[in-house]
Amino acid sequence: MVLKAHVAAEGPILEIASGAGEHAAAFAAGLPGVIWTPSDPSEEARVSVAAWRAASTLPNLEAPLRLDVLDETTWPAGPFKAVFCANMIHISPCAATEGLMRLAGQVLADPGGLLVLYGPFLEAEVETAPSNLAFDQSLKSRDPTWGLRDRDEVVAAAREHGLAYTFRYEMPANNLALLFRRA
Numbered sequence: 123m124v125l126k127a128h129v130a131a132e133g134p135i136l137e138i139a140s141g142a143g144e145h146a147a148a149f150a151a152g153l154p155g156v157i158w159t160p161s162d163p164s165e166e167a168r169v170s171v172a173a174w175r176a177a178s179t180l181p182n183l184e185a186p187l188r189l190d191v192l193d194e195t196t197w198p199a200g201p202f203k204a205v206f207c208a209n210m211i212h213i214s215p216c217a218a219t220e221g222l223m224r225l226a227g228q229v230l231a232d233p234g235g236l237l238v239l240y241g242p243f244l245e246a247e248v249e250t251a252p253s254n255l256a257f258d259q260s261l262k263s264r265d266p267t268w269g270l271r272d273r274d275e276v277v278a279a280a281r282e283h284g285l286a287y288t289f290r291y292e293m294p295a296n297n298l299a300l301l302f303r304r305a
Contacts, residue, residue, distance in 0.1 A: 124291055124299045128236055131155045133203035138222060139210035140186060143171030150183035157182050161189035191221035200229030208240035215267035220279055227283030235304035237285055243273040243298050251296040
């Protein structure tokens with residue numbers, strides 16, 4: 123598990139765009155020393171996360187927050203040891219990536235707080251898998267502001283908010299885990 127190798131054994135972690143909540147329950151179970159705080163702007167998603175939380179009975183899984191990366195009034199104060207975000211930035215407008223970087227830059231513990239992004243990315247030096255190209259086109263057909271993000275543009279946005287790109291991990295199904303540290 124990439125997170126286990128890079129996060130502190132204890133402390134608070136904020137998950138952005140938790141969706142249904144299965145990741146929150148799995149990560150809280152796999153990292154028993156951390157306090158995992160899921161979040162999502164969707165009420166439906168937060169209800170699902172709460173159900174996963176109730177079923178898991180994990181003491182380190184917090185109630186889900188209503189958090190929208192485009193609305194700073196919904197952001198928690200922090201500090202957090204890590205911010206984790208899976209499969210959000212390609213299913214949202216580019217402004218959400220910018221908001222995520224601004225949020226991480228504000229709430230991550232200084233120095234060394236970790237931002238982990240998981241999902242598909244475009245990389246100039248790596249041939250994009252045909253399945254990812256088809257996925258990108260499918261996303262853009264649903265909403266022209268959606269689509270796979272260029273890794274270098276994501277790195278540049280992170281840098282603007284004091285986050286240094288540190289690792290790239292290849293993950294299953296043509297996904298990547300990109301890690302950033304607060305300087």
